[in-house]
Amino acid sequence: MATYSYAIKYKNGIPVSVEAKNCTYADLNTKFHCPTIGCTAILKLCSLNGHYPPYFKKTTNHSDFCFSENYCKSKIKDIDPSTFTPEKLYNITVSEHSNNFKKTVPNNSHKTKNKKQSKQELNKISTTFYYLKSKSINFPITSNVKVKDILVDTRTSHIYSKVVFGFKMLEAKILYYKGNILTVGYPINNIKFRYHLKFNSLNDLNFILNKCPKDSNNKLLSFSKNKTFIVVYGKWNNFTCEIFNKKQIFFPKK
Numbered sequence: 001m002a003t004y005s006y007a008i009k010y011k012n013g014i015p016v017s018v019e020a021k022n023c024t025y026a027d028l029n030t031k032f033h034c035p036t037i038g039c040t041a042i043l044k045l046c047s048l049n050g051h052y053p054p055y056f057k058k059t060t061n062h063s064d065f066c067f068s069e070n071y072c073k074s075k076i077k078d079i080d081p082s083t084f085t086p087e088k089l090y091n092i093t094v095s096e097h098s099n100n101f102k103k104t105v106p107n108n109s110h111k112t113k114n115k116k117q118s119k120q121e122l123n124k125i126s127t128t129f130y131y132l133k134s135k136s137i138n139f140p141i142t143s144n145v146k147v148k149d150i151l152v153d154t155r156t157s158h159i160y161s162k163v164v165f166g167f168k169m170l171e172a173k174i175l176y177y178k179g180n181i182l183t184v185g186y187p188i189n190n191i192k193f194r195y196h197l198k199f200n201s202l203n204d205l206n207f208i209l210n211k212c213p214k215d216s217n218n219k220l221l222s223f224s225k226n227k228t229f230i231v232v233y234g235k236w237n238n239f240t241c242e243i244f245n246k247k248q249i250f251f252p253k254k
Helices: 069-074 086-094 110-117 125-133 202-209
Strands: 006-011 014-019 042-046 055-058 164-178 181-186 193-199 230-238 240-243
Touching: 069 125, 086 125, 086 164, 086 230, 125 164, 125 230, 164 193, 181 202, 193 202, 193 230
Parallel strands: 193 240
Antiparallel strands: 006 014, 042 055, 164 181, 164 230, 181 193, 230 240
16 A cells, blocks of 8 residues: 655645644544645545554545656665755766766775665766655755755745746756757646756757657657656756756656
């Protein structure tokens, strides 16, 4: 049985993240929702005074586009976020040598080496994305950074309702392209904004476009279920992000 550690409930139309461990008896009859805004899954609170810690479980299925907490948890193991900074992840990603990036381990005892290697650092877009999606938007990645400070997804659409600045990871749907500009839509469940990805390399742009389904006239088609959206990581300036390396764009798979 799939269980969930957090859900959302609406207060005056605004989604509020709620952790099961912080719920009370007053919440037993509350209607909770999947944290992915637009997902139709309804959750209910369980085991408030049972043998197990409180948790949520779904009463209806998730929507096709939803990456649920449990799915994302299955994609990551033993994460050590202590060294994470948004700028560090960005620098690793845009580097021409990011393919060759390897975590360095101090040359101490064999036991220490194995212990350090058993932990994953947040130095890849894919790992970081699944880690962020598996947590509440108010979860502290480090003492200085919370999930909502870096992830621009359906859960944080009430926060990023106008523009995006700085190092951010954006969920979006590819809409169209012209020249070296790829235009994407956000949020994925109800597109209201268009953001522009400016590619420094046409080879990188073509690499991304080749992953997208097209019709006989080479026009972009809507993504199939296993490629619902893309994830873009960059240094945003209003509605624009410059793409220095194709690794800034990630295609999540379900």
